Amino acid sequence: MxxxxxxxxxxxxxxxxxxxxxxxxxxxxxxxxxxxxxNTGLTGFGAPDANGNWQGFDVALCRAxxxxxxxxxxxxxxxxxxxxxxxxxxxxxxxxxxxxxSTWTFSRDTELAFDFVAVNYYDGQGFMVKKxxxxxxxxxxxxxxxxxxxxxxxxxxxxxxxxxxxxxYTPVNVQDDSQAQQQYLAGACDAYTTDASGLAASRATMxxxxxxxxxxxxxxxxxxxxxxxxxxxxxxxxxxxxFYALVTAExxxxxxxxxxEVAASSTxxxxxxxxxxxxxxGAKIGLDNEFAKRAIAAVGNYGEIxxxxxxxxxxxxxxxxxxxxxxxxxxxxxxxxx
Amino acid sequence: xxxxxxxxxxxxxxxxLIYDTRFRAMTIQVIVLILFGLAVAWLLNNxxxxxxxxxxxxxxxxxxxxxxxxxxxxxxxxxxxxTHFRALLVGLTNTLVxxxxxxxxxxxxxxxVGVLRLSKNWLVARIMTVYVEIFRNIPxxxxxxxxxxxxxxxxxxxSAFRVTEEMQAAGQxxxxxxxxxxxxxxxxxxxxxxxxLFSRPLGSVDLGPVSLNLTxxxxxxxxxxxxxxYRALRARARAVQxxxxxxxxxxxxxxxxxxxxxxxxxxxMGLHLEIPELTRFNFTGGILLQxxxxxxxxxxxxxxxxxxxxxxxxxxxAVSKGQTEAAYALGLRPNxxxxxxxxxxxxxxxxPPLISQYLNLTKNTSLGIAVSYLDLxxxxxxxxxxxxxxxxxxxxxxxxxxxTISLIISAVMNVYNRSVRLKER
Numbered sequence: 001m002x003x004x005x006x007x008x009x010x011x012x013x014x015x016x017x018x019x020x021x022x023x024x025x026x027x028x029x030x031x032x033x034x035x036x037x038x039n040t041g042l043t044g045f046g047a048p049d050a051n052g053n054w055q056g057f058d059v060a061l062c063r064a065x066x067x068x069x070x071x072x073x074x075x076x077x078x079x080x081x082x083x084x085x086x087x088x089x090x091x092x093x094x095x096x097x098x099x100x101x102s103t104w105t106f107s108r109d110t111e112l113a114f115d116f117v118a119v120n121y122y123d124g125q126g127f128m129v130k131k132x133x134x135x136x137x138x139x140x141x142x143x144x145x146x147x148x149x150x151x152x153x154x155x156x157x158x159x160x161x162x163x164x165x166x167x168x169y170t171p172v173n174v175q176d177d178s179q180a181q182q183q184y185l186a187g188a189c190d191a192y193t194t195d196a197s198g199l200a201a202s203r204a205t206m207x208x209x210x211x212x213x214x215x216x217x218x219x220x221x222x223x224x225x226x227x228x229x230x231x232x233x234x235x236x237x238x239x240x241x242x243f244y245a246l247v248t249a250e251x252x253x254x255x256x257x258x259x260x261e262v263a264a265s266s267t268x269x270x271x272x273x274x275x276x277x278x279x280x281x282g283a284k285i286g287l288d289n290e291f292a293k294r295a296i297a298a299v300g301n302y303g304e305i306x307x308x309x310x311x312x313x314x315x316x317x318x319x320x321x322x323x324x325x326x327x328x329x330x331x332x333x334x335x336x337x338x
Numbered sequence: 339x340x341x342x343x344x345x346x347x348x349x350x351x352x353x354x355l356i357y358d359t360r361f362r363a364m365t366i367q368v369i370v371l372i373l374f375g376l377a378v379a380w381l382l383n384n385x386x387x388x389x390x391x392x393x394x395x396x397x398x399x400x401x402x403x404x405x406x407x408x409x410x411x412x413x414x415x416x417x418x419x420x421t422h423f424r425a426l427l428v429g430l431t432n433t434l435v436x437x438x439x440x441x442x443x444x445x446x447x448x449x450x451v452g453v454l455r456l457s458k459n460w461l462v463a464r465i466m467t468v469y470v471e472i473f474r475n476i477p478x479x480x481x482x483x484x485x486x487x488x489x490x491x492x493x494x495x496x497s498a499f500r501v502t503e504e505m506q507a508a509g510q511x512x513x514x515x516x517x518x519x520x521x522x523x524x525x526x527x528x529x530x531x532x533x534x535l536f537s538r539p540l541g542s543v544d545l546g547p548v549s550l551n552l553t554x555x556x557x558x559x560x561x562x563x564x565x566x567x568y569r570a571l572r573a574r575a576r577a578v579q580x581x582x583x584x585x586x587x588x589x590x591x592x593x594x595x596x597x598x599x600x601x602x603x604x605x606x607m608g609l610h611l612e613i614p615e616l617t618r619f620n621f622t623g624g625i626l627l628q629x630x631x632x633x634x635x636x637x638x639x640x641x642x643x644x645x646x647x648x649x650x651x652x653x654x655x656a657v658s659k660g661q662t663e664a665a666y667a668l669g670l671r672p673n674x675x676x677x678x679x680x681x682x683x684x685x686x687x688x689x690p691p692l693i694s695q696y697l698n699l700t701k702n703t704s705l706g707i708a709v710s711y712l713d714l715x716x717x718x719x720x721x722x723x724x725x726x727x728x729x730x731x732x733x734x735x736x737x738x739x740x741x742t743i744s745l746i747i748s749a750v751m752n753v754y755n756r757s758v759r760l761k762e763r
Contacts, residue, residue: 084724091392112727113393133619144619145527150716151724156406159418170527170620171408173710173721187495187526190619230393 036062037095073298124218245292249301429717443639448646473644486633530614537608653684
């Protein structure tokens with residue numbers, strides 16, 4: 001009996017691990033479709049809209065990569081993953097790239113054998129409470145019940161924060177944002193904690209956002225970014241430089257609307273290299289020269305993506321803050337295209 | 339003179355392995371065994387290679403690293419500074435407590451329903467049939483959710499229990515209040531019940547990984563001694579009855595023997611109840627019975643109870659009707675017939691399938707994940723697995739633990755089965 005069960009386990013493990021670590025970009029091209037690990041539904045970052053089309057800040061990056069690699073931003077299949085399943089999905093090869101509000105940490109980068117190729121959103125963990133609770137600071141939450149997503153860094157930060165402030169709490173473990181929101185609204189917990197951006201996104205989808213406040217304390221650093229498997233450096237480069245192309249585009253004032261015009265008229269050598277007018281940037285990462293141009297044309301530059309999905313004009317209403325370009329006091333800084 | 343030809347020489351040819359029925363069975367077994375071994379070797383090799391390709395090692399040292407996360411329901415001391423192994427133990431105890439309560443509850447429910455389904459009362463029998471058919475034909479997961487959602491949505495929030503000064507001034511009652519003499523608070527987060535505490539506990543002895551709670555042990559010891567004394571008293575009463583024909587009055591002696599020593603011990607240790615009190619956010623003090631626990635246990639009892647009811651019914655029907663008729667002929671009433679004649683015989687048929695129901699129930703506790711009940715699957719197979727990224731190790735260990743629990747239950751029940759089965763002379 002021992003033996004049979006062991007075999008079962010090993011079969012499962014063997015099959016899961018069976019996906020080869022060979023070039024992901026070839027797999028994607030052969031398949032004609034990019035498989036992107038996304039959120040199960042976090043409005044503004046990654047969620048299907050009323051027509052079933054995926055929309056959001058993270059989703060846009062998936063579409064940019066599809067445009068760069070396959071030439072069509074719609075050739076993406078989105079695989080919804082929870083905080084618990086996302087890394088297994090990536091490690092087993094079920095998804096090509098994971099763009100799902102995932103925090104870059106030492107152990108994930110090393111022990112889990114992943115590469116965080118860039119940071120598309122600099123975030124931090126916050127708390128949301130109902131206004132009528134009368135809480136103005138996270139330090140007043142001693143004894144509270146807190147909803148927390150399992151399998152996340154926020155889970156560990158939460159324990160550390162309460163310990164450091166000599167407070168106690170009762171955790172309520174939930175699987176994803178929608179479950180967390182339901183439990184929080186039902187009053188199963190006093191506070192809901194996750195990345196501040198996630199809180200803002202959750203609040204925007206509530207019936208009465210004005211009755212909920214996000215507490216001022218940010219208790220952690222949460223650099224969120226696209227993740228690929230460790231060892232396939234070429235694929236990592238493609239994802240990284242597609243993202244940086246979008247950032248550079250914002251810096252250079254290239255938008256989805258004017259990209260063709262800029263490509264035709266610009267005299268700035270970096271812009272010309274970026275848009276593939278001269279040089280052979282694309283060939284160096286195994287793509288054609290116009291990969292960045294297609295990505296920008298498909299989804300717009302970093303600033304456009306931000307404003308369209310989570311910016312101040314949207315219900316989520318996030319300020320650029322740390323995510324402004326470095327030239328405007330933020331942290332978004334693309335290495336030179338040279 | 340012609341000699342009788344020599345008996346054929348007992349020579350062995352390779353073809354006999356296939357064509358000789360004496361060897362064929364063996365040949366097939368050997369081939370299958372070799373194929374099986376090759377399959378195992380291939381799987382092992384595949385695993386090792388893939389682990390190597392991913393640069394992952396296979397070891398369990400992560401179990402001794404600080405876990406860093408908190409667990410709602412802990413039956414043994416645990417903080418986020420404890421190790422992953424400790425978190426595993428917390429999960430294991432959470433699994434076992436559901437399994438234990440579930441098995442006991444399902445057995446009681448199953449026996450009652452199984453007997454009532456055979457009742458001559460048409461209405462009772464039909465109601466029991468409806469219960470059995472509904473519960474065993476709808477997936478357990480749905481039952482867990484069906485029970486969990488209403489109790490967590492309908493019950494009032496802790497804040498509804500609050501009495502503010504304005505409300506006191508206006509003479510208003512709070513929206514909700516504690517029940518059972520103002521001791522138990524049913525909220526949407528769980529049921530807060532009073533916790534028995536001792537003001538003069540005996541402390542505990544630390545023995546490495548386990549610590550012995552002397553308070554608890556002393557209560558068990560005293561209670562055990564009382565029960566032994568009670569049995570001695572009954573044995574003596576029976577002896578007297580057989581000798582003289584008159585049974586001495588024992589009820590007040592039994593009562594004293596059973597209750598008094600334990601009560602004295604509890605009083606000496608200063609037993610009192612800690613009543614949950616409303617603080618800033620929640621009730622504190624007392625013990626919290628999570629809705630996840632309640633829903634999971636209740637669903638398991640109702641679901642498995644339906645199966646056990648069918649097993650009990652089958653067991654009873656397996657006892658020949660002549661037994662009942664003979665009992666009636668002797669003048670036994672139906673209740674006594676059931677408890678003295680039918681059920682003891684039915685047990686022989688009931689126990690073996692009952693074992694597999696217990697095993698099912700124990701394994702089904704892992705569905706607690708649906709209501710975020712942190713059992714073994716939730717700690718070792720959930721958070722620990724996720725935070726350490728040791729999928730293979732965690733899964734194998736978890737399977738091994740469930741396997742061990744199941745084998746232990748199976749072994750214990752087999753011993754019991756042996757004790758009730760027909761003694762052949």
